Amino acid sequence: MVLVNDEDSGSTVTADAHILPALHISYTDGLALLAYIKSTPTPSGFITKARTVVGMTPAPIMADFSSQGPNILNRQILKPDVTAPGVSIIAAWSGQAAPSDRPWDPRRVAFNAISGTSMSTPHVAGIAGLVRTVHPDWSPAAIKSAIMTTATDLDMEKRPILDPFLEKATPFAYGSGHVFPARALDPGLVYDASTADYLGFLCTLGYNATAMELFNGVPYQCPASPVAVQDLNYPTFTIPALAEPRTVRRRVTNVGPAQQTTYTAAVVEPVGVQVTVTPPTLAFGAVGEEKEFHVTFAEKVPVVPRPEGAGGYAFGALVWSDGTGNHQVRSPLLVQRPRIV
Structure with a gap:
């Protein structure tokens, strides 16, 4: 089976646990394949044994399923914060479920290739843990700042990171950029923020005293003149x-x-x-x-x-x-x- 992306999926291809022998190709490659099939009365093809290919370009590149900004709850705070590896990540897999996650699939594996934010998150969590180990006295905000301000908006060839359609992506796609763990250990400067900073931010958003106590654990009185959201x-x-x-x-x-x-x-x-x-x-x-x-x-x-x-x-x-x-x-x-x- 040949699985071809539709136009909206662009160049994102993932390693899924297909039931049939299969390959997955991009929308552009799919057009080329269709053109070949139409060009001859006897089209032919074959699937070779899978192999690992390193140095593929462009990389990193945004996936079509990656959540995009702007922040619909508060437009003055950029989201996402960063981007991280999340396509076809090899990870441990429970023997209680098939690699396809289908109840009728009898296959069982120790490892699986998984895609999604659920794969990006452990990368970022690992970086945060690494920074915390080296700098145990840093606040969560300082660690977050270190990860964000050392991220890169360039790919491995020092060119702008692209979107799934091979166009230049924007910070609404990758936030501050693609994470760079080694740099995050030594950021030079951090934008730190305390509990008081975030309580002031919540006051600006209109949270009342009852809600603020849920966040703070103790009663909190919002200041008469809250800090502007843009100044968080x-x-x-x-x-x-x-x-x-x-x-x-x-x-x-x-x-x-x-x-x-x-x-x-x-x-x-x-x-x-x-x-x-x-x-x-x-x-x-x-x-x-x-x-x-x-x-x-x-x-x-x-x-x-x-x-x-x-x-x-x-x-x-x-x-x-x-x-x-x-x-x-x-x-x-x-x-x-x-x-x-």
């Missing part, structure tokens, strides 16, 4: 509906290894958006020291056309660099440009 100390910057200049604030903490170090901001501006970082440099005198900075987003003059697709969002990045090349603390910038009437 998150390692990404998302600005929906930019109608006028908007300034957001963030804090970063020096996690070393250098006690004294200076980071300089570099910005890849979203198309049509002027981005100003204040201050443009951060000088740290000790590990654990925290610095605050502000990022202002404004439409460029003269106004350039609004991006097509992606809901009018334009994409860029803010990178804090220590000048040694060892630490590149990267955050995606997403700005929704206003529609020009």
